[in-house]
Amino acid sequence: MSTETERQEFEPRGEAHLPAEDQAHPGPREYVMIAIVLAIVTGMEVALFYVDFLSSTVVVTALLLLMTIKFALVVLWFMHLRFDPPVFKRLFVTGLALALSVFLVVMLTFGAGVVPAVLAVAFVLVLLGLFLARPRFLRRA
Amino acid sequence: MTGDAVHVPHTATGLDNRKLGMWAFLGSECLFFGSLIATYLLYRGRSIQGPFPEDVYDIPYTSVSSFVLLMSSLTMVLALHAIQRGDHRRLRAWLLATALLGITFVGGQVFEFTVFVREGLTLSRNLFGSSFFVLTGFHGAHVTMGILMLLTLYGMSLTGRLPAERALRVELVGLYWHFVDIVWIVIFTVVYLIPT
Numbered sequence: 001m002s003t004e005t006e007r008q009e010f011e012p013r014g015e016a017h018l019p020a021e022d023q024a025h026p027g028p029r030e031y032v033m034i035a036i037v038l039a040i041v042t043g044m045e046v047a048l049f050y051v052d053f054l055s056s057t058v059v060v061t062a063l064l065l066l067m068t069i070k071f072a073l074v075v076l077w078f079m080h081l082r083f084d085p086p087v088f089k090r091l092f093v094t095g096l097a098l099a100l101s102v103f104l105v106v107m108l109t110f111g112a113g114v115v116p117a118v119l120a121v122a123f124v125l126v127l128l129g130l131f132l133a134r135p136r137f138l139r140r141a
Numbered sequence: 142m143t144g145d146a147v148h149v150p151h152t153a154t155g156l157d158n159r160k161l162g163m164w165a166f167l168g169s170e171c172l173f174f175g176s177l178i179a180t181y182l183l184y185r186g187r188s189i190q191g192p193f194p195e196d197v198y199d200i201p202y203t204s205v206s207s208f209v210l211l212m213s214s215l216t217m218v219l220a221l222h223a224i225q226r227g228d229h230r231r232l233r234a235w236l237l238a239t240a241l242l243g244i245t246f247v248g249g250q251v252f253e254f255t256v257f258v259r260e261g262l263t264l265s266r267n268l269f270g271s272s273f274f275v276l277t278g279f280h281g282a283h284v285t286m287g288i289l290m291l292l293t294l295y296g297m298s299l300t301g302r303l304p305a306e307r308a309l310r311v312e313l314v315g316l317y318w319h320f321v322d323i324v325w326i327v328i329f330t331v332v333y334l335i336p337t
Contacts, residue, residue, distance in 0.1 A: 035215040042204065042211060046334070067330040067331075074319055075319070079315075091167075096168070
């Protein structure tokens with residue numbers, strides 16, 4: 001890691017030091033919007049449980065995708081990982097990646113099937129993408 | 142804005158060690174719950190005697206519980222926002238709301254466990270019972286700890302021992318609370334909704 005990168009990583013992060021896009025944390029209105037989205041996604045999950053015209057593979061994939069969306073919304077907005085210094089994000093992602101590694105090893109070792117493992121890998125990739133890449137569509141206007 | 146949001150800690154990293162420690166703790170908790178969830182999935186569908194998940198699960202009931210816990214994350218983050226603005230009256234209101242929602246969730250879980258036991262599902266009945274009660278029981282214990290921390294913060298605020306300068310305390314409890322919420326997001330989908 002370069003010196004410049006280290007300085008950016010550990011530089012004191014009072015609001016005056018934050019980039020313009022990070023200076024404002026969300027306000028109550030944005031929090032309520034996130035909560036509404038969470039409630040809607042939860043409703044979609046429950047609806048999927050009762051759907052009987054889709055194959056189980058489609059249902060499971062959709063459920064895991066919705067779960068990932070909820071997980072990411074809470075972590076990025078309510079836990080402020082979008083706005084805080086990256087070192088917090090990396091600490092958490094490290095723990096998460098280790099947990100998912102253990103999960104995959106257990107599943108594959110004891111023969112729980114390939115489908116759960118593939119879905120778990122997809123889950124990992126989506127999560128890591130959200131945490132590390134900070135896609136443009138997630139940034140505040 | 143007042144409080145720790147503008148305070149720069151005098152540490153080697155420039156970050157508050159308490160917050161760094163909390164994130165490291167939450168990272169380790171991922172491993173803890175990841176192992177329990179993996180165990181549940183491993184034993185899934187391998188019980189040779191009932192009751193089986195489809196015999197006991199009440200999805201509408203659990204969905205309401207999940208909604209309650211999700212909304213408690215909203216009230217928690219609003220509590221943090223309140224103390225960072227120095228609004229102690231709203232801080233106490235949101236802390237109390239979060240604690241009450243948490244108590245509702247835990248109460249619902251206790252009721253659910255009682256129903257399951259009445260239907261013959263116990264910790265030692267079958268693989269499903271063992272893995273289910275251990276996983277959700279540990280989660281419930283975490284929520285209970287969170288409720289105690291919230292009520293402690295509420296008491297500190299009432300007695301004037303939680304000034305805006307100590308907003309980090311609310312933030313740390315908030316991080317813990319949101320974590321138990323995201324664990325439940327995973328449990329609700331993986332344990333309750335995904336068909337065997």
